[in-house]
Amino acid sequence: MKITLFWHRRDLRHHDNTGLAAALQGEHPVVPLFVFDREILDKLDNKADARVTYIFDAVETLATNTQHAGGTMLVYYGKPEQVFQQLLKEYDVAEVHTNEDYEPYARQRDATIEKLLGKHQVAFRMHKDQVIFAKDEVLTKAGTPPKVYGAYNKAWRAALQPDSFAEQPSKRLFKKENLHHLPKAPKRPTLADMGFERCEQPVPPAKLPPAAVVKNYHHTRDQPADADGTTHRSVHLRHGAMSVRELMRQANDLNDKLLDELIWRDFFMMLLWHFPDTAHESYDPKFRHIRWRNNEAEFKAWCEGRTGYPLVDAGMRQLNETGWLHNRARIATASFLIKNLLVDWKWGEQYFADKLIDYDMSNNIGNWQWTAGTGVTSSPWFRVFSPDSQLKKYDPDLAYVRQWIPEYNTDKYPAPLVDSKETRQRAIDTYRAARQ
Ligand SMILES: Cc1cc2nc3c(=O)[nH]c(=O)nc-3n(C[C@H](O)[C@H](O)[C@H](O)COP(=O)(O)OP(=O)(O)OC[C@H]3O[C@@H](n4cnc5c(N)ncnc54)[C@H](O)[C@@H]3O)c2cc1C
Incomplete structure (x- = not known):
């Protein structure tokens, strides 16, 4: 049976996920995938790294929820290229969907995977998910990337469309009919299998901050002593446990200053893409x-x-x-x-x-x-x-x-x-x- 793989990276959620929604609307049943990337993990000296525990827990939740929905999530510990070589041998992969990542290493990794899949006539479909505007989507009149935040902010706002913050239907589509169940899925690696120890740092729930926090944000955001002065959602945005669109929707409704800060995030992501050095x-x-x-x-x-x-x-x-x-x-x-x-x-x-x-x-x-x-x-x-x-x-x-x-x-x-x-x-x- 032909399957579609959906490769999770910086989007550890089922709801409001552009690439996942596209995969689930495709011709073939979907198998979600996550790779604990040895190229990244092997370079971490601290074996009690809180980020690894955070990602591990988020992936476990995704795997459990995939099971509950009637599918199977594949989770590997290895180098992405080798993992894909193995996947291509074991499964009849029709296509692979994923969300774009703009960091230099990620771009190189994705180019390698795209080439490998291409050799097997498997399409690699990338989607924009972690920002509202990416790469060349917001340019100056001269067609260059804006280097000044004020100009970028203005152009970013001018480029907004009625559906720019629209929720993607991935959660609704994440059901048995669109998923594939693998009776013999390999065992998922544990933290210990990957040489890591558990380390938990306090993080707020991966859901919208209370409306009161957002409404007061412009008054409280500069007071480090105020624990509720900012949203504390950066960790969830980093790993995509929350969608940036959901936070943008809330900011757009309740606090323009918060929207400005989230636009800084788009701005820096765009700049790193243009100027990776x-x-x-x-x-x-x-x-x-x-x-x-x-x-x-x-x-x-x-x-x-x-x-x-x-x-x-x-x-x-x-x-x-x-x-x-x-x-x-x-x-x-x-x-x-x-x-x-x-x-x-x-x-x-x-x-x-x-x-x-x-x-x-x-x-x-x-x-x-x-x-x-x-x-x-x-x-x-x-x-x-x-x-x-x-x-x-x-x-x-x-x-x-x-x-x-x-x-x-x-x-x-x-x-x-x-x-x-x-x-x-x-x-x-x-x-x-x-x-x-
Ligand atoms: C030296 C330095 C290093 C930083 N390193 C990081 C980093 O590694 N990761 C990171 O997410 N942020 C970084 N920031 C930006 C900012 O400090 C954090 O995003 C913010 O403190 C996170 O807390 P919060 O979620 O409560 O933010 P809030 O004030 O609630 O803002 C909401 C979201 O807007 C975005 N945002 C806010 N301020 C900025 C900013 N100045 N630049 C870009 N995006 C912003 C973040 O995604 C943040 O989660 C850095 C800032 C400085 C000055």
């Missing part, structure tokens, strides 16, 4: 030769939240303990590392990439380069956020600081690692020299 180098060539200090001891103090600057330290401790930190603290910690300590933004980006449960290459790269002033879109290179005034502005009652630094205001809390005013000037001088 920004994943490993500054976009602005003038800043590829900054004389970073890269002092290892200072970097360590930053990682551990021991710089003596409370907003920076509270942020790093929140990150180390929970795998998430507030956007304001992301900006404060990143700016302090890059500008006040003159550590290469790539070091900080990598540290966040290792720790963030919502780590998303396009958002992380885009925001680190924005803060460094080196990116496609950037804060001005001479702007150095003052860690003291940021604290006064965003945590005036020190509620966030006290939450994460119990020894704050005691002699156990370290003195400032560097002088913020002197290092501000040093950063400006160093950047200026790099421009010459």
Whole structure:
């Protein structure tokens, strides 16, 4: 019997899933698939990585729900190319559907799989799912990718169609008639089979945030102490346990500022697709030769939240303990590392990439380069956020600081690692020299 494979990647859900809906409407019964990719997992040093547990649980839920609906989900641990070679031998695959992924590695992987499937006359059908507009869909009048967020936002909004946020019918179609049951499906790998231990970080449910949170968002989003000040849905957007369309629909109805933030996500994803080299180098060539200090001891103090600057330290401790930190603290910690300590933004980006449960290459790269002033879109290179005034502005009652630094205001809390005013000037001088 001919089957259609639907390959889940950054879309760990059955509802509102573009590629899955297309697969289920096709000619052949569908077998959902997930590959725990050894190309990615083997590079993770931390064998108690919370993201792997998160993905594992989400895949288990999908597999159970597929079973309940009368189908079978295939789950493998291996290298995608080898897994597909095996699948092509074992099953009569008519076509493969999946949702597009715009990261450099994913594009390379997908090109390899497309070639392999092509050799077997199997169509590889990719769908847009994790953004509203992708790749070349929003361009300037000159036909180039907008590099300024304001212009992108305007063009993005102008390009909206009545059905841009429309829910895809995948959940309704996810039923026995459209699925294929495999009586002898291989056993799904466990975390231990893949060499990982369980590690759970607190995440909210993968459903819409309460309306009150969204309605107040523009008032509360800049207060790191307010646990309900932002949606905390980044981890679910990263892995597609929620559809970006559902959040956009809610934001569109209730809070335009939240829609703006979600548009940043589309923006960075589009930029990474156009400028994949920004994943490993500054976009602005003038800043590829900054004389970073890269002092290892200072970097360590930053990682551990021991710089003596409370907003920076509270942020790093929140990150180390929970795998998430507030956007304001992301900006404060990143700016302090890059500008006040003159550590290469790539070091900080990598540290966040290792720790963030919502780590998303396009958002992380885009925001680190924005803060460094080196990116496609950037804060001005001479702007150095003052860690003291940021604290006064965003945590005036020190509620966030006290939450994460119990020894704050005691002699156990370290003195400032560097002088913020002197290092501000040093950063400006160093950047200026790099421009010459
Ligand atoms: C240095 C730095 C690194 C970052 N790294 C990441 C990362 O790896 N992954 C990640 O998802 N976000 C990253 N961000 C963006 C932002 O801080 C997080 O998306 C946000 O804090 C997640 O919390 P939330 O879901 O409560 O966000 P909310 O404020 O509730 O926003 C809703 C959603 O909008 C999107 N969004 C919000 N702010 C931004 C932004 N500045 N850029 C792009 N999208 C945004 C996110 O998808 C977010 O989940 C980074 C920001 C900085 C300054």
